[in-house]
Amino acid sequence: MDFEFSEEQQLLKDSIEGLLGDKYDFESRKKFLASSDGWSREIWKQYAELGLLGLPFSEEHGGIDGGPVETMIVMSAIGNALALEPYLPTVVLAGGLIRRFGTEAQKNKYLPQIAEGKITGAFAHTERQSRYDLFDVKTTAKPSGNGFTLDGQKGVVLNGEQADFIIVTARVSGGQRDKDGLGLFIVDAKANGVSRRGYRTVDGLTAAEIQLSGVKVDADQVIGKPGTAYPLIEQIVDDGIAALCGEAVGVLSALTEATTDYLRTRKQFGVNIGSFQVLQHRNVEMLIAAEQAKSMAMLATMMVNEPDAVQRRKTMSAAKTQIGRSAQFVGEQAIQLHGGIGMTMELKTGHWFKRATAIDIQFGDADYHLEQFGNMGGFETAAQR
Amino acid sequence: MDLNFTKEELSFRDEVRDFFAKNVPAETKKKLTEGRKLEKDDIVNWQRILNKKGWAVYQWPKQYGGTGWTPVQKYIFLEELQRAPAPDPLPFAVSMVGPVIYTFGNEEQKKHFLPRIANLDDWWCQGFSEPGAGSDLAGLSTKAVREGDHWIINGQKTWTTLAQYADWIFVLARTDSKAKKQEGISFILCDMKTPGITVRPIQLIDGGKEVNEVFFDNVKVPYENLVGQENRGWDYAKFLLGNERTGIARVGISKERIRRLKELASLEVSGGKPMMEDARFRAKISQVEIELKALEMTQMRVVAAEGTRRDNKPDPASSILKIKGSEIQQNITDLLMEVVGPFALPFTDEDEAAGSNELPIAPDYAGPLAPIYFNYRKVSIYGGSNEIQKNIIAKAILGL
Numbered sequence A: 001m002d003f004e005f006s007e008e009q010q011l012l013k014d015s016i017e018g019l020l021g022d023k024y025d026f027e028s029r030k031k032f033l034a035s036s037d038g039w040s041r042e043i044w045k046q047y048a049e050l051g052l053l054g055l056p057f058s059e060e061h062g063g064i065d066g067g068p069v070e071t072m073i074v075m076s077a078i079g080n081a082l083a084l085e086p087y088l089p090t091v092v093l094a095g096g097l098i099r100r101f102g103t104e105a106q107k108n109k110y111l112p113q114i115a116e117g118k119i120t121g122a123f124a125h126t127e128r129q130s131r132y133d134l135f136d137v138k139t140t141a142k143p144s145g146n147g148f149t150l151d152g153q154k155g156v157v158l159n160g161e162q163a164d165f166i167i168v169t170a171r172v173s174g175g176q177r178d179k180d181g182l183g184l185f186i187v188d189a190k191a192n193g194v195s196r197r198g199y200r201t202v203d204g205l206t207a208a209e210i211q212l213s214g215v216k217v218d219a220d221q222v223i224g225k226p227g228t229a230y231p232l233i234e235q236i237v238d239d240g241i242a243a244l245c246g247e248a249v250g251v252l253s254a255l256t257e258a259t260t261d262y263l264r265t266r267k268q269f270g271v272n273i274g275s276f277q278v279l280q281h282r283n284v285e286m287l288i289a290a291e292q293a294k295s296m297a298m299l300a301t302m303m304v305n306e307p308d309a310v311q312r313r314k315t316m317s318a319a320k321t322q323i324g325r326s327a328q329f330v331g332e333q334a335i336q337l338h339g340g341i342g343m344t345m346e347l348k349t350g351h352w353f354k355r356a357t358a359i360d361i362q363f364g365d366a367d368y369h370l371e372q373f374g375n376m377g378g379f380e381t382a383a384q385r
Numbered sequence B: 001m002d003l004n005f006t007k008e009e010l011s012f013r014d015e016v017r018d019f020f021a022k023n024v025p026a027e028t029k030k031k032l033t034e035g036r037k038l039e040k041d042d043i044v045n046w047q048r049i050l051n052k053k054g055w056a057v058y059q060w061p062k063q064y065g066g067t068g069w070t071p072v073q074k075y076i077f078l079e080e081l082q083r084a085p086a087p088d089p090l091p092f093a094v095s096m097v098g099p100v101i102y103t104f105g106n107e108e109q110k111k112h113f114l115p116r117i118a119n120l121d122d123w124w125c126q127g128f129s130e131p132g133a134g135s136d137l138a139g140l141s142t143k144a145v146r147e148g149d150h151w152i153i154n155g156q157k158t159w160t161t162l163a164q165y166a167d168w169i170f171v172l173a174r175t176d177s178k179a180k181k182q183e184g185i186s187f188i189l190c191d192m193k194t195p196g197i198t199v200r201p202i203q204l205i206d207g208g209k210e211v212n213e214v215f216f217d218n219v220k221v222p223y224e225n226l227v228g229q230e231n232r233g234w235d236y237a238k239f240l241l242g243n244e245r246t247g248i249a250r251v252g253i254s255k256e257r258i259r260r261l262k263e264l265a266s267l268e269v270s271g272g273k274p275m276m277e278d279a280r281f282r283a284k285i286s287q288v289e290i291e292l293k294a295l296e297m298t299q300m301r302v303v304a305a306e307g308t309r310r311d312n313k314p315d316p317a318s319s320i321l322k323i324k325g326s327e328i329q330q331n332i333t334d335l336l337m338e339v340v341g342p343f344a345l346p347f348t349d350e351d352e353a354a355g356s357n358e359l360p361i362a363p364d365y366a367g368p369l370a371p372i373y374f375n376y377r378k379v380s381i382y383g384g385s386n387e388i389q390k391n392i393i394a395k396a397i398l399g400l
């Protein structure tokens, strides 16, 4: 058992924390937020220079062969700094699908460009009716020419507006809620028939509604065998969940620490409010919740490459449940213990709280995953006596 | 013990229910139902409709324009108002400064201000909290110094709700720095147009700008704007804070929000069926409904006791109403956000949306839900935080 980082991992941690520590103070972040992209292309270049954008890719595709632990380190730093760049959608989700399941030609075409910071991507899966069920897909892919024609609508696509390429899930056969019959298609964002409506999400990130009307996709832009993509979708969502858990670790520890700092300095009734035992205990409960979340984030990280899908998915659901519960408790209490100032946009606390809330919602909230976890039988099986 | 309303109370309820059904402007009602922000006009118009009917300041004594209703009638009125839903009459005017003026003010003040409050001719805001004085309100440091027949006020207030609309602000200011901190404070009325007052909006985490900082730089206020006696302001402030006994639990609003929740839960689909048929989610709604019913009963017990209380002191049990009421309101905003799943995430800037004819990101009812959840974190902070309320109960009820 070893929970320590290796020397290389420690270096990675220092380098991203160093970069974000330098460049991502609250005022700079405000500027990025207000810019038309909503994030910083300048910083994106620096991620590329540090090798972060090719982190999980193999060396021949411009990457550095990092594993889930490396991704957790980066995501945690992103959570702590509340960095706005589309790392999750580009590197983990869209890049991850090509890395894991793409053809050699697809890898050569996309991964080096992602690693160099030249293109960003998005994963367009959620639909208006699907809520969190990964198999609930109405968007259709009909064979045409040597490829397919896509029609349908995708919602809340992270980085959907700025992405250069979008990986779309669509149904080649079966009913709306069948696990069979799904496919993954790489769509050029500028292709005919793609229209995007971008917006900010409540936590300040960018997303889009995407309309696909007769969008042509060549056969060489299909990932995996059309009709059998469901396990691939599960795997990439698990990658997304593990990464979000890592990000949550950064967010929740930051909220806990910021609250401790505030209790130490805020004076009321002539004393630091940290001298009130009720607030001490609440801050302790925040710490415990954050630590429980961190432990489950580590478990999710260790399990994300598990080939047994049931074991893997069960762990992801357990982790996402814990993360969601901890995020809500820590977020709400951080605001409460800050009083009025916690309610404002002028302190980072409120922004962390909103990101924590969004993390719970993305890829299924705590209640959804609690049910999934139970349906998969939980960790322990009933004793046979 | 009788838990039923009398026949007279029931017919009173029908009368007010009917009035609200016919008189709340449709647009205002729609905003309240959907959880969108009210404009100044929504609140002013509504208050004037109530005033015409003679109900604008229903809780005041009759000689100042009140109704003379029993505590139970007042309770029924507020309950029906919230369930309509209709806007609460501006609390800073109607339940805060009004009662202070008719209880401690002089005849001139009463004659001038009270009718204007009833008709909301003056919009009032509450200048109590300061950056250094929140829970410890008596630690405030804004100063008012007497110069001839004027006060000169210097200092800063903060979290001042809707000061951007205000014509007047009531200010707690230190007028004797040598006295014990509670004993050197005065209650002064101040015209917001007076030179030296600056208002700076503060943006809250829902994106809205409902609170402000208010700066006082050598603000010259006529001496007669003092309410009651010099250095007795703390007593008036305590009276004011304890005055809103009923209604603090906002039971009617929570009921209306639960009806909205059930409405949306039957529209939204999860696992291929309406959310309302999801046993787990329904159990969560049921849990909060039961808590709310218990709170309603607790509130009625407090109301009934109020009719028999002799002293004019606030009932510490109202702290129970505040704590439980705020928890329930927050719980409901959480469930409302949960209903729409991933579609809680798109952020709609209400100001921008109002001036645009673009369709909202589907579904249109989702837009306000996450912002309200964020915004409602405030209800356990303002008006005496829940921690402070628990301190009150520990001391006043448990005797610890």
Ligand SMILES: Cc1cc2nc3c(=O)[nH]c(=O)nc-3n(C[C@H](O)[C@H](O)[C@H](O)COP(=O)(O)OP(=O)(O)OC[C@H]3O[C@@H](n4cnc5c(N)ncnc54)[C@H](O)[C@@H]3O)c2cc1C
Residues within 6 Å of the ligand: none
């Ligand atoms: C089943 C059992 C087995 C035990 N076995 C052993 C044993 O083998 N050896 C041994 O030495 N002792 C043993 N103990 C004693 C145990 O350590 C004491 O019960 C414990 O230290 C609490 O002390 P107390 O019972 O006097 O309660 P108190 O100290 O009087 O506490 C009463 C309550 O006040 C709270 N409280 C006290 N101080 C504070 C504070 N500063 N801030 C906030 N809250 C506070 C406590 O949490 C508790 O809720 C045992 C107790 C039990 C119940």
Ligand SMILES: Cc1cc2nc3c(=O)[nH]c(=O)nc-3n(C[C@H](O)[C@H](O)[C@H](O)COP(=O)(O)OP(=O)(O)OC[C@H]3O[C@@H](n4cnc5c(N)ncnc54)[C@H](O)[C@@H]3O)c2cc1C
Residues within 6 Å of the ligand: A266, A268, A269, A273, A276, A278, A279, A336, A337, A338, A339, A340, A341, A343, B125, B126, B127, B128, B129, B131, B133, B134, B135, B136, B158, B159, B160, B161, B162, B211, B378, B381, B382, B383, B384, B385, B386, B387, B388, B391
């Ligand atoms: C949206 C909003 C609108 C408001 N509108 C107005 C307004 O119109 N006019 C106005 O005057 N004020 C207004 N307020 C201010 C409000 O009353 C204060 O925010 C409140 O009194 C808390 O003060 P504070 O924010 O300074 O927090 P602090 O007092 O600094 O409290 C910080 C934390 O410490 C806790 N705490 C403090 N003291 C104790 C203690 N003794 N024991 C245990 N815990 C303690 C608090 O509960 C809180 O969790 C508003 C506030 C908000 C958020």
